[in-house]
Amino acid sequence: MALMPNEPEAFCEQVLQMLLRWRPEVRVEQAGPSEAVIDGRRVDLENLRRLALQAGDRGDEIVREYLEQLLGGEAREAELLPFELARRLIMPRIHHETIFERLDAEQVAHTPYVNDTVVVFVIDLPHCTVSVSVDQIVRWRTDMDELERLARENLRACSRDLEMKSVSAETGGSAIVFSERDGYDAARLLLTDLYEQLAPELGGDFLVAAPARDRFVAVSREPETLIQQVQGRVDREYRRLPYPITTRFFYVTRDGVAGTEAA
Numbered sequence: 001m002a003l004m005p006n007e008p009e010a011f012c013e014q015v016l017q018m019l020l021r022w023r024p025e026v027r028v029e030q031a032g033p034s035e036a037v038i039d040g041r042r043v044d045l046e047n048l049r050r051l052a053l054q055a056g057d058r059g060d061e062i063v064r065e066y067l068e069q070l071l072g073g074e075a076r077e078a079e080l081l082p083f084e085l086a087r088r089l090i091m092p093r094i095h096h097e098t099i100f101e102r103l104d105a106e107q108v109a110h111t112p113y114v115n116d117t118v119v120v121f122v123i124d125l126p127h128c129t130v131s132v133s134v135d136q137i138v139r140w141r142t143d144m145d146e147l148e149r150l151a152r153e154n155l156r157a158c159s160r161d162l163e164m165k166s167v168s169a170e171t172g173g174s175a176i177v178f179s180e181r182d183g184y185d186a187a188r189l190l191l192t193d194l195y196e197q198l199a200p201e202l203g204g205d206f207l208v209a210a211p212a213r214d215r216f217v218a219v220s221r222e223p224e225t226l227i228q229q230v231q232g233r234v235d236r237e238y239r240r241l242p243y244p245i246t247t248r249f250f251y252v253t254r255d256g257v258a259g260t261e262a263a
Contacts, residue, residue: 114259
């Protein structure tokens with residue numbers, strides 16, 4: 001096992017060197033400090049870099065697993081799945097809208113959300129997730145409304161036995177944390193019964209922090225000192241964790257979810 005470089009450009013160079021040693025026939029090109037073009041596909045390596053840094057001396061192992069998934073056949077098979085098989089595998093993911101700086105918004109199935117985020121729909125496979133394309137929606141003869149309904153239904157099904165950790169602050173107020181680490185912690189903000197589940201514990205309307213894909217913290221709206229403490233943690237995790245989303249809080253009410261400015 002070996003540590004991967006911390007610096008983005010050096011990390012990208014090492015990833016491409018590893019890939020060429022494993023698959024010398026693959027066409028690769030470094031397109032930026034954290035971007036590469038692999039067999040014609042533009043790949044952002046920043047989230048992989050953060051994952052590798054978290055893994056410490058297992059960083060190179062994380063990179064090898066990622067490259068195997070990237071070049072494996074599973075993702076290509078997902079593109080050909082019939083709707084009857086795909087419908088139970090469709091899940092939602094929350095991303096910041098800057099995801100479309102590297103993806104074509106016109107080709108990826110998504111809906112706008114609050115706090116400058118979007119909900120992207122993916123096919124959840126055993127070893128990877130693949131974004132649902134607009135072409136697939138057309139081929140399946142369905143629409144975005146049905147796709148969103150299925151995604152929320154599947155999210156609810158995998159959240160039935162969700163373990164919630166409740167924490168009471170010494171200065172007053174409380175917080176509830178989801179930490180399944182299944183890739184959908186932040187997406188659980190989309191659960192239709194989220195308010196009914198958490199409002200009794202948090203005193204009514206509450207805030208949710210989702211700084212990254214595997215982070216979900218619901219917090220009561222008072223006291224302000226608690227909000228500030230959570231905000232500090234959110235800012236740090238947004239800078240450090242893979243798949244960052246936003247430093248803003250989401251405001252959850254009985255009527256739905258609204259966006260907020262950073263506290």
